[in-house]
Amino acid sequence: MTSTRERILATSLELFNRQGERNVTTNHIAEALGISPGNLYYHFRNKGEIVKELFIRYQAMVEAFLQVPAGRPLTWQDKVGYLESILESIWATRFLHRDLGHLLNQDETLREDYREFVSICLKKGLNIYQGLRASGLIAASDEDLQALMVNTWVIVASWAMFVQSMVPDDHRDLDRDRKLLQQGIYQVVCLEAPYLKGEALEHLDSIKARYGSAANAMEMLAGQAGMRRDGNDDR
Amino acid sequence: MTSTRERILATSLELFNRQGERNVTTNHIAEALGISPGNLYYHFRNKGEIVKELFIRYQAMVEAFLQVPAGRPLTWQDKVGYLESILESIWATRFLHRDLGHLLNQDETLREDYREFVSICLKKGLNIYQGLRASGLIAASDEDLQALMVNTWVIVASWAMFVQSMVPDDHRDLDRDRKLLQQGIYQVVCLEAPYLKGEALEHLDSIKARYGSAANAMEMLAGQAGMRRDGNDDR
DNA sequence: ATTATCTATAGATCTATAGATAATGC
DNA sequence: ATTATCTATAGATCTATAGATAATGC
Numbered sequence: 001m002t003s004t005r006e007r008i009l010a011t012s013l014e015l016f017n018r019q020g021e022r023n024v025t026t027n028h029i030a031e032a033l034g035i036s037p038g039n040l041y042y043h044f045r046n047k048g049e050i051v052k053e054l055f056i057r058y059q060a061m062v063e064a065f066l067q068v069p070a071g072r073p074l075t076w077q078d079k080v081g082y083l084e085s086i087l088e089s090i091w092a093t094r095f096l097h098r099d100l101g102h103l104l105n106q107d108e109t110l111r112e113d114y115r116e117f118v119s120i121c122l123k124k125g126l127n128i129y130q131g132l133r134a135s136g137l138i139a140a141s142d143e144d145l146q147a148l149m150v151n152t153w154v155i156v157a158s159w160a161m162f163v164q165s166m167v168p169d170d171h172r173d174l175d176r177d178r179k180l181l182q183q184g185i186y187q188v189v190c191l192e193a194p195y196l197k198g199e200a201l202e203h204l205d206s207i208k209a210r211y212g213s214a215a216n217a218m219e220m221l222a223g224q225a226g227m228r229r230d231g232n233d234d235r
Numbered sequence: 236m237t238s239t240r241e242r243i244l245a246t247s248l249e250l251f252n253r254q255g256e257r258n259v260t261t262n263h264i265a266e267a268l269g270i271s272p273g274n275l276y277y278h279f280r281n282k283g284e285i286v287k288e289l290f291i292r293y294q295a296m297v298e299a300f301l302q303v304p305a306g307r308p309l310t311w312q313d314k315v316g317y318l319e320s321i322l323e324s325i326w327a328t329r330f331l332h333r334d335l336g337h338l339l340n341q342d343e344t345l346r347e348d349y350r351e352f353v354s355i356c357l358k359k360g361l362n363i364y365q366g367l368r369a370s371g372l373i374a375a376s377d378e379d380l381q382a383l384m385v386n387t388w389v390i391v392a393s394w395a396m397f398v399q400s401m402v403p404d405d406h407r408d409l410d411r412d413r414k415l416l417q418q419g420i421y422q423v424v425c426l427e428a429p430y431l432k433g434e435a436l437e438h439l440d441s442i443k444a445r446y447g448s449a450a451n452a453m454e455m456l457a458g459q460a461g462m463r464r465d466g467n468d469d470r
Numbered sequence: 471a472t473t474a475t476c477t478a479t480a481g482a483t484c485t486a487t488a489g490a491t492a493a494t495g496c
Numbered sequence: 497a498t499t500a501t502c503t504a505t506a507g508a509t510c511t512a513t514a515g516a517t518a519a520t521g522c
Contacts, residue, residue: 004474020337022257025510036476041512043474098336102255104400115401122453146449147425154422155386158393165339166350187389190382194429214381218357239500260484271502276486278500 005043007033012050016095018172021051021103051096051103052110058093059117062086066124074131076200080207082128083185086156091181094160118153125149137200144195152188159184179212186212240278242268247285251330253407256286256338286331286338287345293328294352297321301359309366311435315442317363318420321391326416329395353388360384372435379430387423394419414447421447 002010011033015024026047030037044050065085068074090097104111129145132138140148163180189207196204237245246268250259261282265272279285300320303309325332339346364380367373375383398415424442431439 020340022337026512027510037511038477038513039475046511099334101333101396101399102257105255111400118401126453143449144425144428146453147422150449150452151386151390151422151426154390154393154397158389158396161336161393162389164336165346166353187382187386190379191386191426193379214378214385217385218361218381261486262484272485273487273503274501281485 004033004035004039008040008043009050009053013054013093013095016051016054017093021095021099048107052107054093055096055103055110055113058089058096059113061089063117063120063124065089066121066128068124068127068131073135074128074137075135076132076137076203076207079128079132079137079200080185080189083156083188087159087181087184090157090160091177094164097157097161098164122149122153125153132200136198138192138195139197140195148191148195151191155188155191156184159187183212183216187217190214239268239270239274243275243278244285244288248289248328248330251286251289252328256330256334283342287342289328290331290338290345290348293324293331294348296324298352298355298359300324301356301363303359303362303366308370309363309372310370311367311372311438311442314363314367314372314435315420315424318391318423322394322416322419325392325395326412329399332392332396333399357384357388360388367435371433373427373430374432375430383426383430386426390423390426391419394422418447418451422452425449 008029012024012029015029015032026040027037029047029050030040033040044053065082069078096103100114104114126145126149129138129140129149133140133145138145160181163177163184167176167180186208189204189211193204243264247259247264250264250267261275262272264282264285265275268275279288300317304313331338335349339349361380361384364373364375364384368375368380373380395416398412398419402411402415421443424439424446428439428443
């Protein structure tokens with residue numbers, strides 16, 4: 001049977017994601033687990049320690065994904081695979097991005113950690129883009145690639161939060177969530193589209209079609225709101 | 236002399252931005268103003284009402300910026316002007332973006348409002364891009380423009396939060412903040428670069444140079460961390 | 471013996487209101 | 497008379513600990 005410590009982490013993650021870290025107290029976590037608050041404090045000094053542990057695991061997971069495969073050239077499928085994995089991880093830890101500003105401000109160590117993490121992700125991501133260029137799938141200057149990498153990062157890191165701010169947390173629907181997340185891949189692919197060459201360019205349309213559509217994006221962000229009320233641009 | 240109600244709003248905004256909405260209680264606001272908590276509650280039913288009022292004012296300000304000028308074709312300067320104004324407003328209300336997920340989840344009305352707001356911004360933004368196309372400054376399909384618009388929105392709306400998560404709130408420095416914000420304009424311009432034509436294309440380099448640089452972005456996001464420690468990509 | 475757990479609770483906030491008082495505008 | 501403000505406080509949480517008890521591993 002899993003250790004109490006692990007169960008605390010798993011339940012916290014779930015509650016944080018569903019209700020927002022801010023709305024979940026140590027009491028709630030203990031209650032959800034059917035253990036006493038005292039017991040929880042035996043395993044973690046406070047809620048911040050739980051958050052920190054979840055944060056560290058998330059970072060390790062994402063960094064692990066970003067390795068360039070050794071000894072063979074990068075393919076376009078690799079690229080899409082990266083996006084899928086990362087969006088998946090971010091979604092699994094979305095409470096963290098939602099309250100990122102606050103969490104980083106509460107804890108100096110975490111902030112330094114996070115900066116380092118972003119730095120590493122940008123560097124590894126740039127490596128990947130350069131690998132794609134070496135494989136003849138992308139044509140762009142170093143400068144273009146750097147700006148592209150930063151934009152990709154911002155979009156990917158923000159996408160889950162965007163989806164969340166457009167859709168209430170309590171009306172979750174796994175199928176729709178997946179679709180919304182995949183639209184994030186579509187958005188990043190569109191970001192890269194102008195630079196693509198060769199095989200990547202050939203597959204562009206089918207990849208785009210697989211992950212979403214432009215209309216989808218507008219509609220989704222516009223949301224149900226846009227479909228119910230209409231045309232009154234004045235307020 | 237300004238009304239107490241307005242002073243409450245102004246002080247709240249300042250405290251929220253500086254310390255995060257979550258860390259500012261009604262007591263703090265009252266104390267900062269030198270009034271009693273009771274008095275504050277005379278003007279606002281609760282903290283949420285203060286937030287909501289600030290939210291509404293922010294939305295109105297941004298929407299007002301996004302008008303297409305009547306009777307003359309859009310210029311490339313117009314476009315940059317939009318970006319500047321909006322980034323400015325977002326920075327002035329950055330607490331809101333920082334805690335957006337939470338705030339929207341607390342209040343059904345606010346969420347609907349926000350969705351509507353985003354919808355309107357996307358539509359108006361798309362109008363602007365189409366205006367630029369009509370002026371011969373951009374060449375792109377409708378589909379491209381839609382995806383571009385969504386990406387622009389995500390970047391712009393996230394940029395202030397990004398800057399914040401990379402730089403501690405207590406070590407604020409207005410000059411540096413301005414520079415970091417302007418880098419956001421650089422990022423958006425890079426997003427649009429592949430589609431630019433004519434005069435816009437001619438001015439591209441000078442605009443980019445004015446607002447930032449690719450190296451800047453990597454460095455900034457990598458942050459001081461990247462400059463202190465170095466090369467240890469393993470953790 | 472050590473590790474895990476529970477019970478009970480002190481102390482720290484924070485919210486929001488009731489009720490008294492002061493200031494203001496007709 | 498109405499509007500603005502203050503004082504004082506009840507009630508609601510939440511955190512985090514002390515101290516007792518149970519479970520576990522040698």
